[in-house]
Amino acid sequence: MSYAVETTNLSKRYGRTWALQDCSLALPTRRVAALVGPNGAGKTTFLHLAAGWLPPTSGRVQVFNQNPSTQLKAVLPRIGFVAQDHPLYRSFTVEDLLTFGRRLNPRWDDRLARARMQMLGVPLKRRAGQLSGGQQAQVALMLALAKRPDLLLLDEPLASLDPLARREFLRTLLDATVESGLTVLLSSHNISDLERVCDYLIILSASYVQLEGDIQEIQRTHKRLIGPHQESEAIASVHTVIETSQTARQTTLLVRTNGPLFAPSWEVQEVSLEDIVLAYLSQQAAEHLSSAPSPRTHNGMEVVQ
Amino acid sequence: MIEFHLDTHSGVAPYLQIVQQVKQALRLGLLEVGDQLPTVREVVAQMAINPNTVLKAYRELDHEGLVTSRPGQGTFVQRSLAGPSLTSQAALRRSLVHWLHSAREAGLEEESILALFLSTFQDTQKEETA
Numbered sequence: 261m262s263y264a265v266e267t268t269n270l271s272k273r274y275g276r277t278w279a280l281q282d283c284s285l286a287l288p289t290r291r292v293a294a295l296v297g298p299n300g301a302g303k304t305t306f307l308h309l310a311a312g313w314l315p316p317t318s319g320r321v322q323v324f325n326q327n328p329s330t331q332l333k334a335v336l337p338r339i340g341f342v343a344q345d346h347p348l349y350r351s352f353t354v355e356d357l358l359t360f361g362r363r364l365n366p367r368w369d370d371r372l373a374r375a376r377m378q379m380l381g382v383p384l385k386r387r388a389g390q391l392s393g394g395q396q397a398q399v400a401l402m403l404a405l406a407k408r409p410d411l412l413l414l415d416e417p418l419a420s421l422d423p424l425a426r427r428e429f430l431r432t433l434l435d436a437t438v439e440s441g442l443t444v445l446l447s448s449h450n451i452s453d454l455e456r457v458c459d460y461l462i463i464l465s466a467s468y469v470q471l472e473g474d475i476q477e478i479q480r481t482h483k484r485l486i487g488p489h490q491e492s493e494a495i496a497s498v499h500t501v502i503e504t505s506q507t508a509r510q511t512t513l514l515v516r517t518n519g520p521l522f523a524p525s526w527e528v529q530e531v532s533l534e535d536i537v538l539a540y541l542s543q544q545a546a547e548h549l550s551s552a553p554s555p556r557t558h559n560g561m562e563v564v565q
Numbered sequence: 566m567i568e569f570h571l572d573t574h575s576g577v578a579p580y581l582q583i584v585q586q587v588k589q590a591l592r593l594g595l596l597e598v599g600d601q602l603p604t605v606r607e608v609v610a611q612m613a614i615n616p617n618t619v620l621k622a623y624r625e626l627d628h629e630g631l632v633t634s635r636p637g638q639g640t641f642v643q644r645s646l647a648g649p650s651l652t653s654q655a656a657l658r659r660s661l662v663h664w665l666h667s668a669r670e671a672g673l674e675e676e677s678i679l680a681l682f683l684s685t686f687q688d689t690q691k692e693e694t695a
Contacts, residue, residue, distance in 0.1 A: 292615050430613040438606045438616045456571060456579055459617045476578065476621075530576055 264289045264411045264443035265310050269319035272305050279305040281467045283319070287445060289410075292437055293460035295447040296537055302467045303447040304344065307413045310445070311341050323411060337366055340409030344416045346400035350389030354382055354399060358406075365407045373406035376432070394425030398432060405436050412436075414446040418453065430457055455533045463540050470540045475533065482536050485513045487526035495523060503539040514539045566603055567596060571612055579614060583622035591631065591646035602632060602640040 263286045270283040280302040287293050295303050308314045309321050312328030312335055321328065328335045348357065354377060362368045377384060382395050391399065397417065404412060417433075418426050434457065436442055448454065454461070454475075461478055463470040471478065482502075485495060492511045495501070499521070503514040514531060521528065531539075567590050569583050577585070590596040603611070608619045623640050626632045633643045668678050 292617070427613050431610055434609045434613060434615060435606065438609055452573075456573065456612070456614045456618070459615050476580075479578065532576055 262289050263287060263322075264291075264324060265445065266322045266325075267309075267320065270306075270309060270316055270321050271318045272302075272309060272314065273317045278467050280309070283464075283467075283469050285462060285469055285472045287443065287460065287462070289443045290437075290441060291460040292434070292444045292458045293446070293462060294451075294454045294458040295445055295462045295464060296449065296451055296454070297447075297464035297470075298541060299449060301464045303449075303464055304415055306464065307341075307415050307445070307447060310411075311339055311413055312336065337407070338410040340404035340407050340412040342400050342404050342412070342414045342417055345420055346397045346417070348388035348396055348400055348403075350387065352388050353385055354388065354391075355384040357388060357399065357403060358384070361403050361406055367408040369406045369408050373402055376402050376405075380428075380432075392425075393420055394422065394428065397421055397425065397429050401429060401432055405432075410441060410443065412442060412444045414444070416447055416449070418446075418448060418450060426453070433457075451534050451537050461533075461537075463537060465541055470543075478536060479531070479533060481517050482531050483515055483517060483521065484529040484531045484535075485515060485523060485526040486510055486529070487523065491523075491525060495526070502536075502543055566601070568603070569608060569612060571614065580618045580621040580625065583608075583619065584625050587622070587626055587631070588646060591642065591644075594645070594647040596642050596645075597647075598642050598645055600642045602642070604639055 265287040266285070268284050270280060271278065272280045283302075283306065295306065297303055305314070309316055310323060310328060312323075312332050315329045323335050324338060326335050328339070349360075352360070358370065358373055358377075361373070362370050374384075377399070380395070380398050382391065382399060388396060388399065397420075401414075401417070404414075412433075414433075417429065421429060430453065433444065433446075437444060446458075459475050460473070461475050462472045487510060489506065489511050492501075492504070492513060495513060495515060498519070499515040499517050501513050501515050505512045514535070567586070569586050571579055571582055575582070587596065587602065596602075602623065605616050605619045605623070608614065609616050623632065623634065627634055627640075631642065631644050631646070632640050634640045665678065668681070673681065
């Protein structure tokens with residue numbers, strides 16, 4: 261399998277604060293991957309490291325087997341980046357932005373960019389600052405796609421969009437992945453749309469990778485079990501318990517199964533992707549409250565597959 | 566041509582929803598042998614859904630022998646699920662309507678009718694498999 265982004269113990273520190281620690285993951289090509297986690301989890305830092313904007317403090321990041329911060333000339337033409345809030349040069353007209361893109365990018369597809377602008381009804385003579393929020397997002401995405409990137413990085417692309425603009429944005433994005441070799445990595449703290457849009461998930465929380473993998477595989481291996489208190493230890497000895505809640509009569513477990521599940525006295529339920537993500541994130545939050553984080557012995561790393 | 570729709574709260578995997586919707590259309594005769602399914606690009610544009618999800622659904626249908634993919638042309642219905650039952654459905658429907666009338670006359674409410682139908686249906690299934 262070939263990978264678009266591979267990291268090994270990737271870490272980044274700002275002053276005395278670790279923004280990202282011991283992050284090891286491998287994102288296969290042609291995936292639409294979601295990088296999810298709460299604010300401050302290190303999502304933006306991760307994307308900036310992958311784009312070569314920042315050098316790592318320690319560890320390694322590779323994009324298509326090359327180091328983005330030292331082999332910038334080779335890697336940069338292959339990466340499209342849409343930063344948070346889709347920043348554009350506000351006083352430039354859309355036409356100016358297209359000219360700008362064409363002159364700076366060797367693989368620029370001007371025909372694609374213009375056709376798309378026309379389809380979306382974005383006037384080329386209008387200044388970027390005068391476009392609606394949804395249109396600005398579409399223009400920023402189009403500029404990134406017209407570069408013909410092999411890897412598209414998007415930082416919270418959906419955060420500021422209304423539901424209709426969101427849907428339109430996703431249409432443009434997903435259409436670009438049909439019959440192309442494009443790999444997409446988008447960060448989001450909103451997980452509601454991800455199941456239909458993404459096929460790969462990376463959960464980042466408190467500067468660690470909590471879970472990484474194919475979304476269908478993740479859904480297949482995570483179950484909710486409802487059953488008697490006394491048998492929960494037997495379950496926990498074989499499978500990984502992510503979340504536990506108890507009432508007087510029963511215990512509810514959210515587990516990641518490590519092999520076949522044999523639990524005759526338990527009711528087994530499917531879990532939605534949203535619930536899986538929330539379980540990982542709240543597990544992290546709970547650990548944070550109970551103990552001061554000591555990075556090198558942190559048990560969250562067991563979860564990385 | 567059929568159009569898919571996605572229920573994001575059903576808990577059913579998106580690819581499975583597409584598989585089920587194609588099968589339902591085959592059963593009802595809305596899709597017939599030789600009909601073309603929407604292209605992956607068309608489904609993506611219509612639903613804003615991951616193309617791999619559509620591909621997976623079409624592969625599954627192909628695997629079951631219901632559709633076949635011709636490279637460069639598209640995906641076509643290979644086998645119908647309607648079969649000969651489609652012709653007898655009209656007659657069955659008439660007797661079901663008749664039965665429903667007598668159930669209402671007997672004073673059964675909507676939910677009781679449904680419960681009776683379902684429990685009878687399940688009982689006969691058990692008998693057949695036993």
